[in-house]
Amino acid sequence: VPLEAGGEVSMGSTLSGLQRSDQILTWEHRHQVCNGKWTSRDYDFKKPDTDLTASMKTVVDLEGTDALEHYEYPGRYAESSDGDTRVRRRLESRESMFNLVRASSMCRTYGPGFWFKIQDHHNPAEVGKSYVVRSIRHKAALPGAYLSGAQTEKFDYTNEFEAFPKEIDYRPPVRTPRPRMYGAQTAVVVGPKGEEIYADEYGRIKVQFHWDRDGQADENSSCWMRVAYSMAGRQWGGLFTPRIGHEVMVEFEEGDPDRPYVTGCVYNENNRPPYAPDKMGTVTCLKTNSSKGGGGFNELRI
Missing domain, CATH: 2.40.50.230 (Gp5 N-terminal domain)
Known part of the structure; x- marks a missing residue:
């Protein structure tokens, strides 16, 4: 699904009293530990000698993640190519949670899948970077005077959202x-x-x-x-x-x-059994039946 552009935004101040509708009010990075490697394996009885192990390392550059391998069996695939695809998607899902931004803004056009570019920010390293909205919660309030038609009070709107860097191949977490x-x-x-x-x-x-x-x-x-x-x-x-x-x-x-x-x-x-166990409990046998139609058999009985 193509992402929709949300335009350029600036980091505003909640204390200035001069907020614009395209301003971001708060901005916080949240980091989560990511698996350094994802390995999956399966078995196909039609190809018992084929090694169906698939493995991939993360692109996240974080010290100490090399030892954090996730290993799963069964991978639920029968072809090596399917295993590679599954491992890549599972690892991308974990990588998507590594660097999330939690922010609030006055941007009314934002929604999941929208992306925006930082035009001005108190942290110079953020300027020029683009982010994609992952989830959002809207907050709006209509004052009583506004409802009565006076419209002297300002319509109050803010939102809280999560976003991730646009260069990340986002995969939603597997929760089902x-x-x-x-x-x-x-x-x-x-x-x-x-x-x-x-x-x-x-x-x-x-x-x-x-x-x-x-x-x-x-x-x-x-x-x-x-x-x-x-x-x-x-x-x-x-x-x-x-x-x-x-x-x-x-x-x-x-x-x-x-x-x-x-x-x-x-x-x-x-x-029913060929012999009644309640009456002939000592009998051990292997008895066949002719096919088609029955009527004949072979039997080994002790």
């Missing part, structure tokens, strides 16, 4: 917390109509959660979800793909709602 999933949920495996098994090359499946009111219990009900096994090596390990209609346990990597994965299957009234 990301949703976090706690604990496990159960869901039902779904897929295209007429299929019994629906999985991709990684053995991932799709599910419909019990709380989902919009899903149609088909291949569009969720994203692909990885399935956890007791072993998973290079073309060796366990493989038992949950089938459509199975009830499964779903958890979330790092509590991220965008990264669900299946941790196991559970029996229910429609899908």
Whole structure:
């Protein structure tokens, strides 16, 4: 969004009694400690050997910030370029808070996004510098005589605002917390109509959660979800793909709602155990079911 120019302003005096509508009344710099470095890392199972670490140093010249590194995992990105962009924006957000000006003025045209240039100031170092209004609070008062139509008393207006140097690439602070999933949920495996098994090359499946009111219990009900096994090596390990209609346990990597994965299957009234545990509790077995249609099986029973 292009910034709007607010013109040139001068530093005035609240004691002179000769205030103009384009004067700044008070001016104070507020400095905040900034991270000297921002590092983020993530992992993509499709590229397990790729290092997705992104790191950047601050442009703020302040002694002692080199040791103040912010490290985050997961960064929630799958490409290194996305990681670089995320790190740059997060660091710019912190840098934007390093040097803020808190001031008051009589400039009625000011608003967030307006920029102005200092024409005259009691500190010569400020002259010629430009600042952008970050936030502003307006104060106005209409005297009783003004309201009655006499208009003999002056309309009183001031504002208080925060601003930052115009050369800074401003980023607003990240304050909205990301949703976090706690604990496990159960869901039902779904897929295209007429299929019994629906999985991709990684053995991932799709599910419909019990709380989902919009899903149609088909291949569009969720994203692909990885399935956890007791072993998973290079073309060796366990493989038992949950089938459509199975009830499964779903958890979330790092509590991220965008990264669900299946941790196991559970029996229910429609899908009961092959043997009644209350009567044959000593039986341990692994029993398959032929597909499509069933009717055949293989079984390992102890």
